Amino acid sequence: MNNYRTIGRSVEKSDALALATGSSLFTDDHRLNDCLPVKILRSPHAHARIINIDVREALSMPGVVDIITHKEIKKKYYTTAGQGYPEPSPYDTLLFDDVVRYVGDFVAMVAAETAEQAEEAIRKIKIEYEVLSPVFDPEKALEPGAAVIHDKEEFHPIPVPYKPKENIAAEVKFAVGDFQKGLEEADFVVEETYNSDYASHACIEPHVAASYFDDTGRLVIITATQVPFHARRIVSQVLDYPLKKIRVIKPRIGGGFGAKQEVLLEPYVALFTLRTKRAVKLIYERKEEFQSGRQRHPMQVKLKMGVKNNGEITALSMDNLMNTGAYGSHALTVLSNSGSKTLPLLNKIKNIDFRGRSVYTNLPVGGAYRGYGATQAYFAINQHIDMICRRTGQDMLEYIKQWHIKPGETSDVFKALGEGKEGVEQVVNSCKLDECIDRGAELIDWYKKRGQKTETRPDFFRGVGMAVSMQGSGIPMIDMAAAYMKMNDDGSFNLDIGATDIGTGSDTILAQIAAEVLDVETENIMVLSSDTDRTPFDVGAYASSTTYVSGGAVKKCAEKIKEQILNVASGILDAKPGQLKLAAGKVVDTKNNKHCTLEEIAMNSLYGSGLTQIQAEASHFVEQSPPPFIAQFAEVEVDKKTGKIRMVKFVSAVDCGQAINPKLAEGQIEGAAVNGITYALFEGFHFTAKGQMTNASFWDYKIWRSNDLPEMETVIIPSDEKSGPFGAKSVGEIGINCPAPAIANAVFDAVGVRLTSMPFTPEKLYKLINHE
Amino acid sequence: MTGTFYINNEEKILTFEGGDILLNTLRKNGYSEVKNGCHEGECGACMILLDGMPVNSCKIFTAAVIEKKITTVGGLGSIHEPHLIQKAFVEMGAVQCGYCTPAFVLTTHALLNSKPLPTDEEIKDALDGILCRCTGYVKIIDAVKLAAQKINAHE
């Protein structure tokens, strides 16, 4: 075992005490002088043209300071997707347009002295709409003659298929081998269509942003974002305002999960501040969060596999139809990931045909969401594996162990499919999926419970199911992160990073990485993160990148600091740097055990003979995206008479490389698992026939509370990922991929019917059981 | 309107409107540890203790609780002198984004006052007023158990 000082130890999360005592500041907790609240007038129609909009009366209302509509802005297309530049998402969005494309789309915004005054003014804005025919069903949106949702000057900033006239926001195709030939080799074919629904991230802190001019006349934006640097760039781009005059600060933020990888509010508050010269704050209400935030893309997955009687899959075709809603945020990349993050797992399949289409509809807008397309596709793949095993009579665990990707192996899919371009070839270095499967099976008691259909009381049947998945660790050849460090008088260090802690604890684990290199306690590393003026660049918190990519930058940076420390120490100790080593806050001469403390070194460098600041910076990009692996197991009890599913137990066993901080890593899996379970069981959006969401509140849109929890077990199976900092891979997203298929497989085990459409409402299952 | 309130053991005279909600009044007066998550009494981020009982401050008119005793998480302990419950949450890794943590800490306080050694079921039931999307509640429940141990050992 590695003998680390801090890596692999659950050191306390650095901001936890401030959060638990309430002293931490979230965006809305910043008190800004004379701050104007902003309220939004939203479209009541799913699809309409604004013929006329009259704000005169509203402007004359008491307290109203400014109103913005499509008439006030320069038309500049952009994407709200907080991705690298140029974004692989279509530029199909205007701050305000004269066409509204879903119920909840922006029509106008009012800034007033009080929120009540802004609301009053909203009611006085007069609008004349020409209602256009809407389209809600992605399949119908593709039909000739369907209403066209984007038909102006929308464009894609990168050369990928983009056909707005056909309502296609993105299209992805690739083939490996010869699917038809593979199909002919098969003994049987397994074919099924799977559907998943919209889901809200349900961050407890809603989207919120504030802006103001500081004392030097620069525009400061405080925002709940996962992507401060992208936010700065996109605000500058949309408002035609010099980037150098913008500073974006991310304070503590109340959950992200992808929702805040979106530059949603920042341009609006900035625009109001530019116009009024006042501080401005915009907070989404919970209803807006549901209806007008960003959601998981619903996806229809048509999966077909040709299989030999021994279980070998000779051909696979996947045809994914994704509903991106009214705008194409992440429309291409979520779609790509539904193939690229899933198909390499079964890398022995030689003949693959993949097609994906993202389709515009007049419904809420999709976006990044933990799992990012992989979740929707794994729902299909894992049920297919269960079906194959039931057909061939093989044990699902042994089957997966036989066919999943192994260390030293690659997949053609890695190279074939990237993010808006070809992918990157890579070989898997580390994979402990077999151990994950074995440990998980033990905890759920697989071999005792599988296939038993135990009737615990009349009409209540138990079953167990499982599912496996991989994810990635950052986006290879695209994601970049940087770090800066300096040493202080007392031998402590400042670590400034662009990386964005969205509650995951990345500030802490990045400090642990620096502390490990420098062999000091983590508390000696003070982290400042996510301030575009004060910290170096980082793409932000998405694509499971922070530990692997930002962690790589921090490690490099700390190594440079270490080198400088040894150099200064060599002067003090009169020894060659090569014979010196860092040990527990000291530098020791290995030849004679003479030593000096870090404080002595710092003082020497700052005030003594050194007269130099020990400081370093490093940036890091990655050439591969090593996948973490997970096996998740569900035990359910099905009420055969009502179709109700009760979760009895849920087990997750994950290989995330070396867990830098095991408790925080477990926390990622536990949170993702519960999110994935409720997504499977009952989350989902309900709409009226006119596209109005009817469950846009926690009152109607349920997520679990503490008293809904079944027995939960989470284990980390360590592996050593040579390319990662101290052997680490990612852990943020993967835990959400398997609850839905594991539950569906468990339900089949219990009552013999297959749930191919999420959420698994009791009525749906009841009808399946009764062949309705 | 004006009214006297006993907030975190301090007598406070606050000015507010008849229609004002306690959550907003508290935040306006600097108690930013009381969070706004939904304004519909569902998420629980706005939890306070009213005469020692957890309640949603977004579902209470300020005018309805004049003269009452109000406790926010700041009244239990500070970053300089944290309460044992706050320490337990930190130690157990129960704090992720932390937006709901003040509410959980306060509710734990009320629970442990009435049941010093609660069972798992009692913990799960007592915490049912707060939504957390980060943790899956697992480490929060562990933290409550640890807090109970710490407090009982301390007494």
Added chain:
Amino acid sequence: MKNISWFYPENTKEAVELLQSQDVLLHGGGTHLSGKKLSGYHKLVALHKLPLSYIIQEKGFIRIGSMTDYHTIAEKLKQLSPGHILSKSLSRAATTPIRNRITIGGSLYLAPNWSDLTGPLLALDAEVELEGPTAGVYSVEDYLVNRELKEKTLITEIIIPDMSRESWYYRETRTENDQPAFTISILVQKEKALINDVAIAITGHTGRFMRAGTIEDRLRNRPLGQIDLEGIANSLDIKFAAPHHGSSGYLQHTLAVQLERGLTELLKL
């Protein structure tokens, strides 16, 4: 919302007087009123200073002051009358912090379709004491259907016969704390193999609430061995409009299943 005046009466007489003017609303726990646009109302009468928070067990009745909160009722009843249906239902209504605020009076006045109060009170043959123009004691059912009883009146007390009966309570929900699509309250008194008395209340359907009188009749004074529970449960014809929980047909089916299970459990068939 801005121009709301508050009144804090200290006795019921004062409260009732305040209530007689035009734009007045009573404020119990306030969980329903707060955060809403109270258009047309400019005066709120806070009732918390009235001496109406109590539970008393005396002379064959349990009397609950209208300002008593759900949490207190659930806890007290647990001691006064273990297994009491109202304790079972109110301890699961809403969430812990909301139960600490909801008052039984306010809750009965509003009687929303998802109420965990209405069904048990109907099954219990509870009565409600009113002050105001129509002062008096009325059955809960009368109070719920008779609009005049709600006008300008103040609920002061809920009165429940204190009888020992076995009870069963069911709420149809997606999560533990979900507002129920429907509730079933059953009270039974058995003697050996005979059902002496039975009360069944169902809430949440399009008719809001009902006592299942026909079913009660089919069970009452019957020997346990001669009961066709499945037939009885399926005899109900009730419609639902709770789309987030399921279609009317599905909920109707589920109601029958749960009703049968409840009766089976209570009658130990």
